[in-house]
Amino acid sequence: MIRVFCHTLTNDFNAKRCVFIGVTPDGRQLVTLNHDIQQSWNVGDFVSPLAHVLQSGQQKVINSEHLIYWQEDKAFSSLLGHVGDGDKVLITPLKDDVSEASDHVMALAVYVVDVVSWNNTQWQDNWNLHFPRFIELYTHHWQKLNELEKATTLKGRLRESLNLVEQTQAISNKSDLIKQNLVGDSACMKKLREQVAVASQSDMTVLIQSDTGVGKEVVAASIHEQSSRSRQSLVAINCAAIPENLLESELFGYSKGAFSGATTDKTGLIALADGGTLFLDEIGDMPLMLQAKLLRVLETRKYRPLGSDKEEESDFRLLAATHVALQEKIEQKLFRQDLFYRLYQFPVHVPCLKDRDDDIHILAKHFIAKFNQDNNANVVGIHFEVLDALSQHDFPGNVRELRNLIEFGCSHANDGEPLMYNHLSHYLNAQNESVVAESSEELGVEEEQELVSISDLRSAVKDYESKIIAMRLKQFKGNRSLAAESLGIPKRTLADKCTKMEIVL
Known part of the structure; x- marks a missing residue:
């Protein structure tokens, strides 16, 4: 469109040079729109004649001898090129014909007319007759194109907004579904559920980090259940619970005769996770040699069972969990840094129970309901003294310890009665005996001296x-x-x- 404008001025109106300058959407800048020129001005910079035309809304004609007054504006001077004696520099405003302000300027056309054309009567007649109509038609078409472009942009933004709303709603819906597994109303638990919902929408590797007993395996199961792989298996293994010499065969499988005792082929967990999810719990305890092999599998999705001469493929999504600080393991040369960054695509931190103690009573009621369901029992509610005692307990074992404590108390409660303090006092007292014993040992020598005196x-x-x-x-x-x-x-x-x-x- 701009090229057509400049071509018409050059061919039909004998312009020596033409530059098209637009006003930015925020109304603060004037910028050249010709593809081969890049200049800009502030709309309030009256060192340039452009600002004067923009302000007045009237066409400005500058004689060649008057250009000396605008030499301070180097950007404007560079637009014009060579201006001969007697040539005219014209700056014509293009006005918005649908704006509420009748003098609203959308753009400026800057062009040079040579002295011969300017002094020609026939050219002047042609100019006066056709140029205003040309400017009007061009301005109208350019304005329609701008409106179409704005409508297209608005439509795109609306589509993006709708997609964002749909994604937000999907995450919210998934978060509500996850709540039945990741119980709690604290802010950190709501954030965790949102992270799990987002993680379930992709195939990125997730590294779940926190202390023992917080429920990292529950987080992993929730991610899998809400993912597109939920119809396939979630295959889990605890890297710390299996001896080093057996962990490789568990993961990769083996062929018959691979070693003594391998009387048949065995399918590994990586193969079983094909199409589904592989969960490696306590990955921080994986041997270095096996870490290198796992890294290659993650990069190629190919593996070789022990004793086999053939590579196989598996399409699985990896979830990993650890309670140790992997960065410290890296510094100690016990964990590969390249594997860490491969695992660290989507980190998730699970809060400890001490960081969400407001959830203790909700978790307690949840575990009572689960105990009733699993054991066909009827423990009715929980006494306030129990809640008070639970709020005073440290729970170094986190949620797992709370669950064990509730199950212990419920096993001593009769059907139809609530969980009382005496149902779990033995458990709490046993936990606190060590604290009392330590205190007694610390005071033992001093007390013995006091008794003598x-x-x-x-x-x-x-x-x-x-x-x-x-x-x-x-x-x-x-x-x-x-x-x-x-x-x-x-x-x-x-x-x-x-x-x-x-x-x-």
Whole structure:
């Protein structure tokens, strides 16, 4: 379109040079639109005559002798090339004929007319008769093209927005489905479910990282179940649970006679995962030699069973998990850096239970319901004292420890009654005995010396009672109800003793 405009000016109106300058959508810049010229100006830079025409909306004619006033604008001077004596430089505004502002300028046409044409009466008549109509028609067509381009752009953006809405809705729907496995309403669990939903939409390798007992295998299963490979198998193996000499044969399989005892062919887990998902748990414990072989499989999707002279292929998606810091393993030369980056396509961090303690009561109710379903039991709810005790517990074993604790308590509860504190007090006390024992060992030598030096029995008994109460409160993290119950005294009595002995925790 611009080429046609300049060609018409050159051939029909004898223009020596033509440059087309447009206004950017934000209205802040003037830029050349000719493909062979790249210049730009601020719309408020009145060192250039372009800004004056843009502001006034009127055509400007510059005589060759007056160009000296615009020499400061080097960009404008470079547009014109050679301007002969008597030549005219014309800057014509092209106005938007549908804009609310009648003087709205869409673009500027800059062209040079030689002195011979300018002084020719026939040329002047042709110019006055046809040029305004040409500008009007060109402006109209250019404007329609711009509108069509804007409509196309808008349509594309609308399509992108709709796709984004659909993707967001799909992730939200998947996140809701995942909630039945990844239980919790905390912010970090909502984020985790969103990550799992996004991860399930691609075939990228996922590296699941966190402490033991958080449910990394549940995360892996959720990714597989929501993925396009869900109709095929999820094949899992714990790299730390299988001896090094057996792990390779488990993964790659072997042919009959590959080694002593290989009496038949064995299909490896990589082959079994064809079309589905392979989950390598505790991959940080995989031997270095096997890491190199795994890296090649990931890059080529080809593997060779032990004792076989033929390579086979497997189309699987890899999920890996570890509780160790792989970066530290790399520094210790125990894990390959190239394999780490191959695994680190989509990292997922699973939060520890201490980072989402608001979810403890939700998880507890979830495990009670699951216990009832698996054991045909009828444990009805959970007592507030149990929830209070759970909130005070450290749970170094994370969600796995909480599940074991709830199952232990439910196994001692009768049908039709809620889970009570006494149903799991034995478990909690057993867990806390080590803490008490450590405290006793630390104070053993000092207490023995104190016993030898006792001269006032009543004062010593009072002091010993104070130490017991303080230690028990520390054991239960300040929970007076649990401390009083463990000491076999009423909570009110314990409160009175704390006041009299000035015990503060």
